[in-house]
Amino acid sequence: MQKVLLKASLLVFVLGACTSGPRTSFNEAEVKEEIAMRFGEFVTAMNALSTDELKTFYSNDPQFYWTEDGQIQYADKETLVASLDGLIQSLKTTNLKVLKTRVDILNGTSAMLFVEYEQAMEMQSGFNFQINGAMTVLLQKEEGIWRFLVGHSSTKKQRGG
Numbered sequence: 001m002q003k004v005l006l007k008a009s010l011l012v013f014v015l016g017a018c019t020s021g022p023r024t025s026f027n028e029a030e031v032k033e034e035i036a037m038r039f040g041e042f043v044t045a046m047n048a049l050s051t052d053e054l055k056t057f058y059s060n061d062p063q064f065y066w067t068e069d070g071q072i073q074y075a076d077k078e079t080l081v082a083s084l085d086g087l088i089q090s091l092k093t094t095n096l097k098v099l100k101t102r103v104d105i106l107n108g109t110s111a112m113l114f115v116e117y118e119q120a121m122e123m124q125s126g127f128n129f130q131i132n133g134a135m136t137v138l139l140q141k142e143e144g145i146w147r148f149l150v151g152h153s154s155t156k157k158q159r160g161g
Contacts (some may be wrong), residue, residue, distance in 0.1 A: 008120065011022060017032070017114060025108070026070060026105075026107070026108035028105050029107050031108065031111065032103045032111075034103070034146060035103050035105070035139060036103070038057075038139075038145075038146040039098075039101070039113065039115070041053075041057075042054070042057050043098060043132055045057070045098055046094060046096045047095060049088050049091055049093075051084060051088045054082065054084055054088070055081055055084070056145075056147075057147060057148055058077050058080060058081070058147060059077065059140060059147040059148060060077060060145075060147075060148045061140070061149055062076070063149060063150070064076060064077050064080075064148075064149055064150065065150055066080055066148075066150070066151045066152070066153075067150075067151065067152040067153075068152070068153050068154065069153075069154045069155065070154070074125060084110050089124075090123055090124055090125075091121055091122070091123060091124065092123060092124050092126075093121070093122045094119060094122070095119065095120045095121075095149075096117060096118075096119045097117060097118045097119070098115060098116075098117050099116040099117055100114075100115070100116040100154060101114065101115050101116075102114040103112065108141070109140055109141040110138065110140045110141070111138075111139045111146075112136065112137070112138055112139070113135075113136070113137045113139055113140075114134070114135070114136050115134065115135050115136075115137075116133075116134045117131075117132075117133055117134070117135070118130060118131070118132050119131045119133070130142055131155055132155065132156045133153055133154055133155045133156060134153070134154060134156065135151060135152060135153040136151065136156075137149075137150070137151040137152075138150040138151070138154050
């Protein structure tokens with residue numbers, strides 16, 4: 001009987017050790033609010049054409065990349081930043097409006113963000129255009145700040161009707 005109890009105790013100990021890991025507690029509502037505020041800051045920086053501020057939203061992690069309309073457009077942050085510099089310099093004004101958001105918390109330091117948006121842009125040349133799009137972003141918290149680690153943006157396509 002003692003052998004059975006010893007084996008059972010050992011099994012409980014081993015299983016407990018396998019399933020327990022560092023548990024980070026977090027308040028899901030607070031994390032969602034942090035992300036909403038952070039994305040609000042992104043919209044403000046975009047509408048202000050603030051290149052320096054916009055650069056802070058993208059992760060420095062070597063795993064960073066950004067996809068547009070189904071293709072990896074920016075394989076690293078440096079490529080994205082160079083393109084962003086060019087875009088901001090060519091714009092006279094922009095008006096990014098958020099239509100819908102969804103935040104799914106993965107853990108205390110990572111989350112998925114989905115955004116539907118409209119963006120009107122006026123180029124320095126006077127050419128105007130609008131984008132009706134959506135983006136999905138994997139965010140990670142780096143040094144206390146939420147940043148975009150992997151993102152995908154696309155324009156909405158007319159579907160059959």
